[in-house]
Amino acid sequence: MRIIIFLFNSFFWFALAFSQPNPVMVGQGSTAWAQERKSVRDSHGWLYVVYNDSLYRVICARSTDNGQTWPKSYFLNRIGPNTGGVAPAIAIAKGDTLYVVWTQSYFDSSGRWGQDVFWSQFNDTSWSPMLNVNHQLNTYYTSLVVDPSNQPHVVWDADASPFTVFYSKRVGAVWTPPEIASDGGSMYPSLGVDSLGNLHLAYYVGNISYREHTGSGWSPPAVISLGQGRPCLVVDFKGHLHVVWYSVSPLEIYYSFYNDTTWSPPLNLSNNVGQSLYPTISCDSRNNLYVAWNDNSMDTTKFPRIFYRIYDGISWSPISVISTDTTWPCDVPNFGYPMTDSGVDVVWTQWYNNQWSVMYRRLPLVGSGVEGEKQTGLNVGDIKLTVQSPVRRELCVSYFLPSQSKVSLVLYDLSGRKVMVLDEGERPGGRYDFKCPLALPAGVYFLRLEAGRAGLTRKVVLIR
Numbered sequence: 001m002r003i004i005i006f007l008f009n010s011f012f013w014f015a016l017a018f019s020q021p022n023p024v025m026v027g028q029g030s031t032a033w034a035q036e037r038k039s040v041r042d043s044h045g046w047l048y049v050v051y052n053d054s055l056y057r058v059i060c061a062r063s064t065d066n067g068q069t070w071p072k073s074y075f076l077n078r079i080g081p082n083t084g085g086v087a088p089a090i091a092i093a094k095g096d097t098l099y100v101v102w103t104q105s106y107f108d109s110s111g112r113w114g115q116d117v118f119w120s121q122f123n124d125t126s127w128s129p130m131l132n133v134n135h136q137l138n139t140y141y142t143s144l145v146v147d148p149s150n151q152p153h154v155v156w157d158a159d160a161s162p163f164t165v166f167y168s169k170r171v172g173a174v175w176t177p178p179e180i181a182s183d184g185g186s187m188y189p190s191l192g193v194d195s196l197g198n199l200h201l202a203y204y205v206g207n208i209s210y211r212e213h214t215g216s217g218w219s220p221p222a223v224i225s226l227g228q229g230r231p232c233l234v235v236d237f238k239g240h241l242h243v244v245w246y247s248v249s250p251l252e253i254y255y256s257f258y259n260d261t262t263w264s265p266p267l268n269l270s271n272n273v274g275q276s277l278y279p280t281i282s283c284d285s286r287n288n289l290y291v292a293w294n295d296n297s298m299d300t301t302k303f304p305r306i307f308y309r310i311y312d313g314i315s316w317s318p319i320s321v322i323s324t325d326t327t328w329p330c331d332v333p334n335f336g337y338p339m340t341d342s343g344v345d346v347v348w349t350q351w352y353n354n355q356w357s358v359m360y361r362r363l364p365l366v367g368s369g370v371e372g373e374k375q376t377g378l379n380v381g382d383i384k385l386t387v388q389s390p391v392r393r394e395l396c397v398s399y400f401l402p403s404q405s406k407v408s409l410v411l412y413d414l415s416g417r418k419v420m421v422l423d424e425g426e427r428p429g430g431r432y433d434f435k436c437p438l439a440l441p442a443g444v445y446f447l448r449l450e451a452g453r454a455g456l457t458r459k460v461v462l463i464r
Contacts, residue, residue, distance in 0.1 A: 029053035039336035056084020282335035305330035
């Protein structure tokens, strides 16, 4: 039986690896400064990708057809001699408000040159003017999230002798003064937020470290691993924390998760395949994890350039390839977050025809079935989930459990955010019916039923 299960899983991962659409060029530019979030989807399913080009213009490109074409681009910053932007990151709030932060080189009113964190906001049709967040003149890498109350938060590292990670949030029309968020010598921050609005920060300070920010401030630093390199952190839809990073000598990708009290021992994901750098991590609404990284080997005839693996809650997939073109080098992949049921968005930078290009590819979700239905877990055929759709004001839901199980019935919006919990807790076997008023904007939502290790998802279309 175990052999049959192993062969089935191997065939599933093999089929998944070779069912990807071809890469599409988003634009000429470079995302190679950082692996922070580069893409999001709004409630329409429209895809936004941010990058900087060779002129150091910060650009936000939009696709309305799942990344097949990119007809619309917005320029967010000002450029000039010795001025311009790099390393942008993007996040989306409820109501489709977009926020972008980046590192901008500029001259201030007294003629001093420096690098500060700047930001811009998109509402409906236009971007706001670029504004300075920190006024420190010596910043580098940024990381951005939006909490459940629609408040944006940003962290960055700055050369404050020594390097230090700083934090600010936007309250009303202003950003709060920079607040120290790490111990001295810290670089490469990666920020996440959970459903309660708590912030989670991973950074490099001679090791991979972690801090949490709640209403009482930042927790004491905790060491995740003695590894080196830039970390990337994600908070999954159950509030669990996951971090990836690369080690030096040899160059390998490692992963750890927080198991309520401690961080798990590092797990090597790259397994000596090439020279591995700059990992990115994300998750879907079923808490499947996706990790990608680039290979720094110069032997392009032997090593593909962008690798990835998926964890489905049971096992990690074999190492697979995102970039199939080994003629040109690739750099710094990035998964979109939060993921949606439209698929897994990934962008990376690829050298092509003597210039860097931003490439996009959409990977299928683990367990994708027919439209409106995604299945995961064990014995999924034994549970049932029925939902009325389209719906105007009241959602009618029915589900069936073959036996007693711990249940979670949650409604997500198109961006993957949890918007309503319909049922939660231990339930005996049987049929359950719900009628729930929906005081939500019109649009597409997804209802997720999890029962033990099984799960079903149904599409809900809300009209007014």
